[in-house]
Amino acid sequence: MRRLNPAHPKTILHFLSKNILRGSGGAQPPASLRTLDIFQNAVIWCIMHIDTDIAIVGGGPNGMTLALALQRCGLNSVIVDQLALSTQSAPEFDGRGYALSLTSVRLLKALGLWAEVQDAAQPMLGIRVSDGRIDTGPSPFAMEFDHAEIEEGPMGHMLEDRQLRPALIKAVRDSNSITYLEKTTVLTQDVSAGAVDLTTDTGTTVSARLLIGADGRRSQVAQRAGIRKTGWSYDQTALVCAVQHDLPHNGIAHQYFLPSGPLAILPLPENRSSIVWTETTKNARAIMALNEADYLDVIRPRFGEFLGKISLVGHRYSYPLDITIASEFVQPRLALIGDAAHGVHPIAGQGLNAGYKDIAALAHVLEDAKMRGEDIGALNTLSRYQEWRRFDVQTLGFATDTFNKIFSNDRPLLRMGRDLGLGLVNKMPALRRAFIREAAGLSGDLPRLMQ
Numbered sequence: 001m002r003r004l005n006p007a008h009p010k011t012i013l014h015f016l017s018k019n020i021l022r023g024s025g026g027a028q029p030p031a032s033l034r035t036l037d038i039f040q041n042a043v044i045w046c047i048m049h050i051d052t053d054i055a056i057v058g059g060g061p062n063g064m065t066l067a068l069a070l071q072r073c074g075l076n077s078v079i080v081d082q083l084a085l086s087t088q089s090a091p092e093f094d095g096r097g098y099a100l101s102l103t104s105v106r107l108l109k110a111l112g113l114w115a116e117v118q119d120a121a122q123p124m125l126g127i128r129v130s131d132g133r134i135d136t137g138p139s140p141f142a143m144e145f146d147h148a149e150i151e152e153g154p155m156g157h158m159l160e161d162r163q164l165r166p167a168l169i170k171a172v173r174d175s176n177s178i179t180y181l182e183k184t185t186v187l188t189q190d191v192s193a194g195a196v197d198l199t200t201d202t203g204t205t206v207s208a209r210l211l212i213g214a215d216g217r218r219s220q221v222a223q224r225a226g227i228r229k230t231g232w233s234y235d236q237t238a239l240v241c242a243v244q245h246d247l248p249h250n251g252i253a254h255q256y257f258l259p260s261g262p263l264a265i266l267p268l269p270e271n272r273s274s275i276v277w278t279e280t281t282k283n284a285r286a287i288m289a290l291n292e293a294d295y296l297d298v299i300r301p302r303f304g305e306f307l308g309k310i311s312l313v314g315h316r317y318s319y320p321l322d323i324t325i326a327s328e329f330v331q332p333r334l335a336l337i338g339d340a341a342h343g344v345h346p347i348a349g350q351g352l353n354a355g356y357k358d359i360a361a362l363a364h365v366l367e368d369a370k371m372r373g374e375d376i377g378a379l380n381t382l383s384r385y386q387e388w389r390r391f392d393v394q395t396l397g398f399a400t401d402t403f404n405k406i407f408s409n410d411r412p413l414l415r416m417g418r419d420l421g422l423g424l425v426n427k428m429p430a431l432r433r434a435f436i437r438e439a440a441g442l443s444g445d446l447p448r449l450m451q
């Protein structure tokens with residue numbers, strides 16, 4: 001990996017090369033500077049101006065995984081991220097544990113990453129979904145999904161961000177076809193007939209055949225391209241932490257619907273579980289302000305006794321929740337992936353899985369286009385990616401939004417209806433199997449990297 005530091009003197013030389021040596025609009029440099037030999041000038045330009053196949057703005061989990069998938073198709077990329085790599089690789093950077101679907105695991109295997117993280121991953125052998133109240137505990141009506149109902153294996157694995165991210169960073173560092181520009185923000189993006197040109201706050205410029213927005217829910221790539229987003233805030237915040245418990249979880253994930261929002265208890269290796277606990281933003285603020293002992297006192301009655309005594313492990317985190325879906329995922333020379341295209345409620349643990357499907361589908365489309373000698377940035381190439389992904393993503397957005405609305409309240413009639421619904425689905429093996437296949441990511445047309 002080539003890694004450029006914006007504080008480096010080359011940045012200053014680049015400024016000279018762009019603004020003085022090269023002049024503007026092709027003007028000659030001033031006579032006093034013409035003495036710098038042409039070779040030096042060319043070297044300066046090569047270092048600070050990068051020509052690449054694909055420029056990826058956003059080096060989070062989706063951006064890095066995409067770069068690694070593109071490398072497999074013989075495409076070079078440059079990742080631009082505003083954060084330092086050392087910030088992202090710190091173990092306390094992000095407290096999330098991802099419920100990675102079976103097809104996301106297949107993607108990581110295809111990219112040679114799974115071997116790096118497998119020992120830290122916990123197979124998910126079952127999911128139990130139930131309704132409840134803090135005072136009365138879980139309702140007797142529940143949906144139970146067992147991985148044995150599908151032949152492909154565990155429906156997914158739990159993997160903590162602090163395990164996934166360093167593995168991605170290492171693979172990106174080891175790659176000769178990926179350049180990572182850390183601590184760098186894109187200032188402008190200009191699309192022309194054959195290329196997209198980026199300027200950045202460090203002075204480095206990038207020309208690519210295709211620009212990818214992987215810069216998260218507030219994607220500036222999408223904003224600069226004038227892509228509208230539909231979305232709203234939930235006035236909910238997810239409280240995230242890990243707990244140690246006395247009793248084994250047996251690989252079962254629990255989704256427990258409380259009036260203020262869902263509580264997910266997700267199995268991690270060694271009698272630990274990752275908690276994603278949704279509260280109204282006002283409650284969440286007050287809960288985050290508590291000390292550890294009081295925080296645990298608030299969790300305990302929600303959690304119940306089924307895992308024995310619990311204690312906190314590591315930091316506590318909070319993530320404000322909203323939904324944002326881009327009106328279009330592609331334009332000429334531009335595509336959005338991951339949260340930049342669709343940020344959804346974590347109620348179903350599907351956000352990164354949806355991003356991973358984007359990556360596998362986009363890599364599939366671009367690899368085919370490259371083999372056929374087509375332009376990888378042309379709108380008709382990119383439209384195939386959009387067609388593949390948009391319906392799936394809109395369905396996910398609708399489903400997570402509806403589930404959250406139906407389950408995050410305490411209206412008696414609705415409560416009765418949803419208990420009945422959970423009980424009914426549980427009694428229908430075909431429907432239950434369909435849910436398991438959906439959670440495993442097996443529904444729909446699978447891109448090559450997920451087959």
Ligand SMILES: Cc1cc2nc3c(=O)[nH]c(=O)nc-3n(C[C@H](O)[C@H](O)[C@H](O)COP(=O)(O)OP(=O)(O)OC[C@H]3O[C@@H](n4cnc5c(N)ncnc54)[C@H](O)[C@@H]3O)c2cc1C
Pocket residue numbers: 057058059060061062063080081082083096097098099100184185186214215216217219220238240276319337338339340346349350351352353354355
């Ligand atoms: C509480 C919670 C639990 C979740 N659990 C699950 C789960 O179990 N399973 C699952 O599949 N998904 C889950 N998700 C969703 C998942 O976390 C996200 O979908 C995923 O992290 C999105 O990754 P990303 O790379 O697209 O975006 P981000 O992680 O937001 O990364 C964007 C990157 O872009 C960079 N960036 C932003 N703006 C700029 C800019 N202007 N210039 C340069 N760089 C920029 C940022 O620094 C960042 O590195 C959960 C989400 C939440 C909130």
